[in-house]
Amino acid sequence: MNFIEKVFVVAEAYSYPLTQRILNQLQLKPQIVSGTEEVRQEIAGEEDIIKKGKKILVLDISKAKFIKPCPCTPVYLGCGYLVINADLNCPLDCSYCILQSYLDQPWLTVFVNQDQLAQEISYWGHKRKGYFRIGTGELGDSLALDPLTQRSRDLCQMFFSYPQAILELKTKTTSIDLILKQKCLPNVVIAWSLNAEEIAHREEKGAPPVKDRLLAAKEVVKKGYRVAFHFDPLIWYRNWEEGYGQVVEFLMANIPAEKVAWISLGALRFPPQLKAIIKKRFPNSLCLTQEFIRGLDGKYRIFRPLRVEMYRQVMNFFKASKRYQKVKFYLCMESAEVWNEVMGEKKRSERGICVFLSRPLN
Amino acid sequence: MKTINLSLNNPAFQDERFRFSYIFAQDDLKTSLLLSGLIYPPWGIEEKKGKFILVSGWKRVVVARELGWKEIPFLVIQETKPEIIWVKLIAENKAHRQLQMVDKAFIIKKMLKMGISRERIKKGICSLLEIPPLVEWISFYEHLAELERETIKVIAAKNLPEYIVRLLFDYAQEERQALIPWLEHLSQNKIKEVLENLQEIALRDQLRPAQIISAFRALEGDRKGEKDLARQAEKWREHLKEKRFPCFQATFLKFQSLLKEINWPPEIEIKPSPFFERNDLRVSFEFTNENELKHMASKLLTLSQNKKIKQLFFGKSPKK
Numbered sequence: 139m140n141f142i143e144k145v146f147v148v149a150e151a152y153s154y155p156l157t158q159r160i161l162n163q164l165q166l167k168p169q170i171v172s173g174t175e176e177v178r179q180e181i182a183g184e185e186d187i188i189k190k191g192k193k194i195l196v197l198d199i200s201k202a203k204f205i206k207p208c209p210c211t212p213v214y215l216g217c218g219y220l221v222i223n224a225d226l227n228c229p230l231d232c233s234y235c236i237l238q239s240y241l242d243q244p245w246l247t248v249f250v251n252q253d254q255l256a257q258e259i260s261y262w263g264h265k266r267k268g269y270f271r272i273g274t275g276e277l278g279d280s281l282a283l284d285p286l287t288q289r290s291r292d293l294c295q296m297f298f299s300y301p302q303a304i305l306e307l308k309t310k311t312t313s314i315d316l317i318l319k320q321k322c323l324p325n326v327v328i329a330w331s332l333n334a335e336e337i338a339h340r341e342e343k344g345a346p347p348v349k350d351r352l353l354a355a356k357e358v359v360k361k362g363y364r365v366a367f368h369f370d371p372l373i374w375y376r377n378w379e380e381g382y383g384q385v386v387e388f389l390m391a392n393i394p395a396e397k398v399a400w401i402s403l404g405a406l407r408f409p410p411q412l413k414a415i416i417k418k419r420f421p422n423s424l425c426l427t428q429e430f431i432r433g434l435d436g437k438y439r440i441f442r443p444l445r446v447e448m449y450r451q452v453m454n455f456f457k458a459s460k461r462y463q464k465v466k467f468y469l470c471m472e473s474a475e476v477w478n479e480v481m482g483e484k485k486r487s488e489r490g491i492c493v494f495l496s497r498p499l500n
Numbered sequence: 501m502k503t504i505n506l507s508l509n510n511p512a513f514q515d516e517r518f519r520f521s522y523i524f525a526q527d528d529l530k531t532s533l534l535l536s537g538l539i540y541p542p543w544g545i546e547e548k549k550g551k552f553i554l555v556s557g558w559k560r561v562v563v564a565r566e567l568g569w570k571e572i573p574f575l576v577i578q579e580t581k582p583e584i585i586w587v588k589l590i591a592e593n594k595a596h597r598q599l600q601m602v603d604k605a606f607i608i609k610k611m612l613k614m615g616i617s618r619e620r621i622k623k624g625i626c627s628l629l630e631i632p633p634l635v636e637w638i639s640f641y642e643h644l645a646e647l648e649r650e651t652i653k654v655i656a657a658k659n660l661p662e663y664i665v666r667l668l669f670d671y672a673q674e675e676r677q678a679l680i681p682w683l684e685h686l687s688q689n690k691i692k693e694v695l696e697n698l699q700e701i702a703l704r705d706q707l708r709p710a711q712i713i714s715a716f717r718a719l720e721g722d723r724k725g726e727k728d729l730a731r732q733a734e735k736w737r738e739h740l741k742e743k744r745f746p747c748f749q750a751t752f753l754k755f756q757s758l759l760k761e762i763n764w765p766p767e768i769e770i771k772p773s774p775f776f777e778r779n780d781l782r783v784s785f786e787f788t789n790e791n792e793l794k795h796m797a798s799k800l801l802t803l804s805q806n807k808k809i810k811q812l813f814f815g816k817s818p819k820k
């Protein structure tokens with residue numbers, strides 16, 4: 139974790155065990171502050187606040203609820219996912235990352251009041267009778283800070299008693315040491331965001347090559363875990379078919395279909411305010427060259443026939459394998475029309491998608 | 501402070517150290533000087549004995565020269581520190597007009613040239629100029645002042661915002677020079693659209709913008725004589741839109757030509773969902789009595805029986 143240059147601890151958070159664990163690991167003298175305003179002052183005046191923020195760690199108490207239903211996006215079909223906002227922001231630096239415009243606090247925040255988190259998990263664990271999916275990868279990468287926080291281990295312990303809650307830890311990293319060290323739980327799914335290698339290289343700064351991510355997935359599978367993959371965001375570029383095809387091929391050659399909990403596809407989309415940030419921070423990003431339209435939710439989305447073409451093609455790559463035909467696929471933040479175009483006509487609802495994805499495979 | 505009369509040929513009016521307004525409309529000022537004379541004399545400093553430098557009043561001096569005046573009153577102030585002179589000059593200008601982006605650019609350029617450090621500008625001048633106190637912003641204005649005159653003219657005339665100016669920075673000088681005659685004829689929004697589309701096409705197709713401009717010129721070659729720059733600018737904009745959004749443009753054109761093929765009546769308006777994002781189509785028509793309603797309904801019924809109508813519906817499920 140030598141990318142962290144400075145660590146701030148909000149006074150209230152100091153005595154928590156997680157704070158102490160992190161400080162012991164870091165070997166950096168923390169600055170105790172009364173609130174995050176002092177952190178804001180620290181980065182004020184920086185030319186690239188977002189870049190600077192990724193080097194600053196703040197240990198704080200979450201005053202809001204940790205667990206919320208995934209906001210998805212208005213008008214399009216959701217999947218009934220629950221999100222855990224335990225860590226905010228991410229040390230990686232993807233050009234298309236929505237957090238650049240979404241978070242008003244550009245630093246890395248780790249919420250240390252895990253007692254409250256455990257209570258909320260218990261609440262949802264008792265409230266939801268059927269299977270449901272829940273994950274931490276919404277406002278950050280689930281494993282990027284794991285060597286420091288060991289959050290994955292704590293979460294697995296908290297979910298141990300709720301086997302119907304399927305915990306998804308979603309990452310672009312290869313930080314799996316802790317995962318490999320602990321006892322594998324059947325309701326924990328380790329997921330990787332994947333892309334064509336060229337896109338990963340160009341757009342996902344700080345993230346390892348896609349092949350390395352898949353090799354990490356292979357290790358995790360060996361340990362007994364189920365894995366999931368998110369081809370998100372799919373980006374249209376000159377050799378996209380070849381690029382995505384190669385990744386699918388490598389994936390299928392290394393990961394047995396039976397161990398894949400689900401695969402999602404999502405084409406690049408982002409709110410308009412992100413464009414200026416991408417342009418400034420990543421002027422050569424391919425995200426700026428997509429054939430965008432304004433979607434029903436006001437976000438930029440790739441023109442529908444092109445999205446459909448990419449979804450169908452990636453699905454076709456998978457369909458080449460009989461075993462992979464049985465894997466559950468879903469589209470992230472898409473309309474019922476696009477679902478029908480890609481997956482065939484059917485009446486679809488958020489509830490239906492939720493049940494379909496949460497139901498255990500084996 | 502003293503007032504003296506100075507010949508307009510005095511070297512004070514050649515030293516442009518403090519000049520920052522180069523682009524301005526002269527007509528109103530001319531009329532005012534003719535009607536009322538010079539109410540507020542230009543002011544400056546005495547650098548050495550008898551060596552004056554004009555600080556404020558460049559527009560008045562330029563117009564007075566145009567009017568053929570030989571001499572004007574000149575107020576000499578007792579100040580020699582450049583930074584303080586600049587503060588006075590900026591404050592005075594701000595009291596009677598809003599400083600344009602181009603003005604700020606020349607102010608910063610001249611201050612830097614005088615050896616006032618970026619740090620001093622950041623601390624003492626940025627807030628006066630109402631710009632963020634960041635080195636990056638100082639560089640932005642410095643860059644703007646370095647642009648070629650024609651581009652600066654368009655920026656000033658169209659009052660282009662920072663975002664568009666930054667887009668202009670991304671182009672090479674020859675490219676900007678090729679674009680400016682068209683941009684002059686477009687609105688702010690259209691300028692933004694053209695500059696973004698051109699840049700994004702270049703990035704996507706791995707071309708230089710200059711190559712795309714040349715290809716368009718070659719395409720338009722047979723109409724080279726076309727003098728109407730406004731029309732050319734619109735064509736250029738359309739051309740870029742087609743190149744930037746080929747799939748959308750093709751889908752839209754196909755939709756239009758299909759309507760023609762099936763003789764869709766103009767009195768019944770048909771609209772796809774925005775950007776074909778949904779499958780639904782919307783038709784609307786007007787009627788004032790039941791006969792008209794029946795007439796329209798029967799037209800729609802006939803249309804619905806046309807075999808080609810199916811092609812209007814967007815989005816097909818995959819073959820099983």
Ligand code: SF4
Pocket residue numbers: 227228229230231232234235236237277278279310
């Ligand atoms: S890994 Fe995810 S959270 Fe991190 S920068 Fe990339 S898109 Fe953002």
